[in-house]
Amino acid sequence: MSLRLRPCCPSKPACIGSAVLVFAALLMAPQFGARAAAAELSPAEVYSQQVKPVLQQHCLKCHGEQKQAADFRLDTLGVDFQAGDAEGWTDVLDRLNLGEMPPPKEKQPSAAQRKLLVDWITGELQQAAAAKRSTGGRVVMRRLTRYEYNNTLRDLLGVDLDYAKDLPPEPPSTEGFLNNGSTLEVSPLQIEYYLAAARRGLSEAIVTGAPPEPIQFRIEKTDTGKIGNGNKGQERADPEYLIGVDPYPRHGAFVLRIKAGAIREEGDPYPRMRVALGFQPGIIHLPRRVVGEVDVTATREEPAVYEFRGRIEDFPQPGPIPFGNAPFQGMVFVIDFFEADGSDAEPFGEQPPKIDLKNVPKPERKKLPSPRLNANYRLAVESAEFQYPADPQWPPASHTRILTPRADDLDDRGYARQVVAAFMERAWRRPVSPEEIEQQLTLFDQVRPRMASFEEALRETLASVLISPNFLYLVEQRTDDDQRELLTDYELASRLSYFLWSTMPDEALLAVAQSGVLHDPAVLEGQVQRMLAAPQANQLAKHFTSQWLNLSALDRVAVNPEFHPEFKDALKPFMQAETQHFFEAVLQQNLSAKNLIDADFAMLNYPLAQHYGVTGPKGLAFEKVALSADDRRGGLLTQGSFLLGGSNGESSHPIKRAVWILDHLLDSPPAPPPPDVPELDPASEDLAGLTLKKQLEIHRKKESCNSCHQGIDPWGIPLESYSAVGLWREDAPDVPVDQASVLPDGSHINGVAELKKYLLQNRREQFARAVVKRLLAYSLGRSLELSDNDAVQQLTTEFLANDMRLQELLVALVQSETFRTR
Incomplete structure (x- = not known):
């Protein structure tokens, strides 16, 4: 079988809008250097002084006042991409990327001119897309994700079931996060699933009749x-x-x-x-x-x-x-x-x-x-x-937690008010008004005559509490449309809890919220430290790491047993868990995030250590393992989750690995490839027998490909010493490994050790900013925008000053105005 590598070049606006971050990030990306250099000019000035002369020289002969080939005219195409001119410019971009404009018989623009046009059009399209998505820096009201919903019902009802099994999966945001409010919708059918899950959980939590026969x-x-x-x-x-x-x-x-x-x-x-x-x-x-x-x-x-x-x-x-x-x-x-x-x-x-x-x-x-x-x-x-039953207590603790002791003089409706009010406050994560309580009791009055018992009527009433937006969403009420407002203490408690724990606030956090002092920086710091020390903090490492680093990519790679007969698919979840445990260790031990790039330890279990050829662990449990230079491990770039995810199951895939580094570690994602770009086939006559590095060099000789790949390919070449399944190798199939590379800034790199050193020395601030931006976006449940730049810069500066220690970053993040306001 042949290795097919898909090049990455600018694409159509629909792809651009789904694959790139907000415009503020683009200003810092190397591939948009021409646009950044002209930042002092207005869009109209950039067009008139730099772009229009190139169009006049190469395009208006066929698409101007005198002639409109294919009924397309460029000289009247406006530059307001938000007002409807984007579609025409998208066609121009596609023709440039495919090498179809100008036609081959016409004089071709220079590489610099072609890059100027591509960068300008791409940047304007992305700016327009970011403006369309903008929320003005506000956190949108978002519903709970599947895992947040499952965790919340478990903690609320005290019964561990798979409540989310029938719910549809969440689509990821442009940053890869599942908790982005702009992507979280609810359909009528989904409400029915929520109701069914609530009834199922309540039927287990609130019991009737005699205990089961033991x-x-x-x-x-x-x-x-x-x-x-x-x-x-x-x-x-x-x-x-x-x-x-x-x-x-x-x-x-x-x-x-x-x-x-x-x-x-x-x-x-x-x-x-x-x-x-x-x-x-x-x-x-x-x-x-x-x-x-x-x-x-x-x-x-x-x-x-x-x-x-x-x-x-x-x-x-x-x-x-x-x-x-x-x-x-x-x-x-x-x-x-x-x-x-x-x-x-x-x-x-x-x-x-x-x-x-x-x-x-x-x-x-x-x-x-x-x-x-x-x-x-x-x-x-x-x-x-x-x-x-596993718990012989009857009624079980879940029952007595909801149906609290009843005074002798309380009738059914009075007791229902007591139970419903307490349950609503816990479920909605805030105090509830008498009117809200009465609304639920009206439902209780309607269903009670039709139910065989008080408990059954109560179940149905509480189920309606659990399909309310007040439960399914993180509701943050605004009173002013223009000004940022402080969250209430209860809203801040929920935002903090779903950030660190992916579930509802516990009683201790709600008690602090009730006291009205949660906004105090010292109190917030104390709560962060307490919550990070709790077992629930593993949810942050699990979900943030999985989404930030795209660990699900492993599930989309089928390892070819012909090329890797010893590999077992059972290793895939261990590879994902390795990265999660590794991030958790860095966080819990308050180590520097520099360890994510290069570390002298790994988190391994026995099967994964055997796969890597590292000694230490004796069982399935993950352990901290000290590494030596001979192990050739340490940091994310040597972990199977990245190396296998950046392969096609047969061979390593330097372009995939390079795009991952640019996107996830440097927050500088290249644009996705256009759909019609031909694949790179090493079995073709002109590429057969060449190293992958040489094949990519030949590919970059094409003008339409070089503008992107010259900034992508060099990042993946230093990792060629790792096979598709993450094993160290001296030779690739049929050819020796060539891991020497020249990065876009001219730095010469030979192998992963030098790449890690380069990242820590030359891209330290860029990596720090990437970590800050991804954590901030995850914590807020929205994409970052231009208005967030000051907060990102301040957090990045503090993060660097604190030797990039993650616990200090989390404290500073939740203390920031951005996190504490809506």
Whole structure:
């Protein structure tokens, strides 16, 4: 198969509007240097003094007063791109990029003239698009994202369900963020999904009737002999341990506790145990779903208890009519043992005698237990305990948290007022008025006669609270259309909580908001430090990092096993988690963001360390691993999430990697390619046998491609020593690796180590500004605009002065006027 690289050049306005940042960022981008140099001129002056002379020399002969080829006239085309002239200029830009204007037989503009036209048109189009999107620096009212909605309902109701499973995915903003208010819409169908999710959660949180019949048992021996030998249907099963559950519940939370240990030499990696739950509808297959997987760190001499929790309705269950020949009439836990690298556990030590199948009649052979059920392994299960419901308390804590104690003299409506008012304040994250409470009670009055119980009527009333915009949106009321206003303390608490935690404020934060002192800088700093120390802070590392760095790109790359036979797709989520854990470590340890470019440590687990050839971790858990120069790791540019995402699954892709660096680390994204640009095919006669660097050099000889690629390609070449799957290499397929490059400013770079050094020394401020801008945009839930420049510059200056420490940046960001106002 051939490597096909898609060049990147300016595109049509629809693509430009969806791929570039606001105009303020363009002024700092190298490819728009001509426009920045003319910043002191008005748009009309730039056109008349610089652009128009080029058009007169090369274009008006065919598209002027005397002649209008293709019915297109340039001399009357206005320069007000916001007033409707953009479409005509877009056609001009497309013709320039495709090399169709001027026609080949006519005198061609010089490279400098062509670049002047392309840069001017592109810049004006982007300025017009930014102006159209502008909110005047205000945060638009935005709804909760899927993950924010799920987290909020979980924390509000105290029941952990997948509330967002039916909701549509969010489209990313131009910066890649999912929480941008301009992209978050709500359809009538989506409201129905919200209502269904609210009812489902409330039916679990508020209970009626008697407690469920408990099911609890303990076993000390696998259910051998109850699963056919060589069960290889749609869901192949060849486990090391089986636990039958009969009778079994149909609904609710359960917990399975397994006491296990392993024989392991000092320094050996940990074996793994995976637990799945399903049922066996006959002897053909065993449909099941994984409950969890753990490293077994305990020894056989001192085994430990490992807990697995789930909800029984989330797993495959038998139908109402049992199969007569099913080995298990109920449900079954399937427990598999694995080596640390993910391969099946190997038998260890003395084994039971093998059964000679020659002495077993053929009809009976299928009834024999799987050999793996009888074998001995390093890992062993001593006992297992099943418990349902997981929390024996009745009513559960979720119920008593919503239905608070009731005074003896309160009637149903009075008690409903008490419950609804308290729930509304927590759900809407602010005090509620008597009129708002009465509106919900009116609904309670309407549904109560039709419901069998008070609790059912209350569920329906509270469900309406959860489909209100006051719950689904981060509502920030404005009283003045022109002036920036301070957020209320409650609004500030919500903005802070959804920034750092991706969920509703906790009781401590709401208490500070109620006291009216949250705007105080010292109080804000204290809250930021408290919240960063909480477990919920991992949401910032997870979601901000994933969206800023486009970690989902890994899911769009199919690794070709012909080129990388040892690569396992199971590594992809580990690569994504590596970057998330790495950012979290830099943040939680208050390290300098310079570590994101180059670091002397990595966050790895055993499978990923094995892939990279690094020693240290022993299990699935991510650990901080010290690196040496020989490891050739350290920083984002050597992580699999970036390297594999910047490939085509066969070979490295220097253009993708270069665009990623320019966009995500330097906030200087090149424009996307026009749709008709031909792909670069290394298998063609003029490129076959050449290094990728040489192929790109030939490609850049084309005028229409050179204007962009001369500023893109050099950034990706220094990373050629890393393969498509992120492994260090000395040679690419058929050709030696050439990682020497000359960057657009003339700097000579040879390899990733020199590239990282260059970024830290020569692009330090640009990188710092990129981090500030992305964090600020994520925190506000909107794209940044020209009016944000002063705030960005101030935050960047402080960030650099504080050695680019992320915790200090977060404190300064939430203390800024931009964050605290609407």
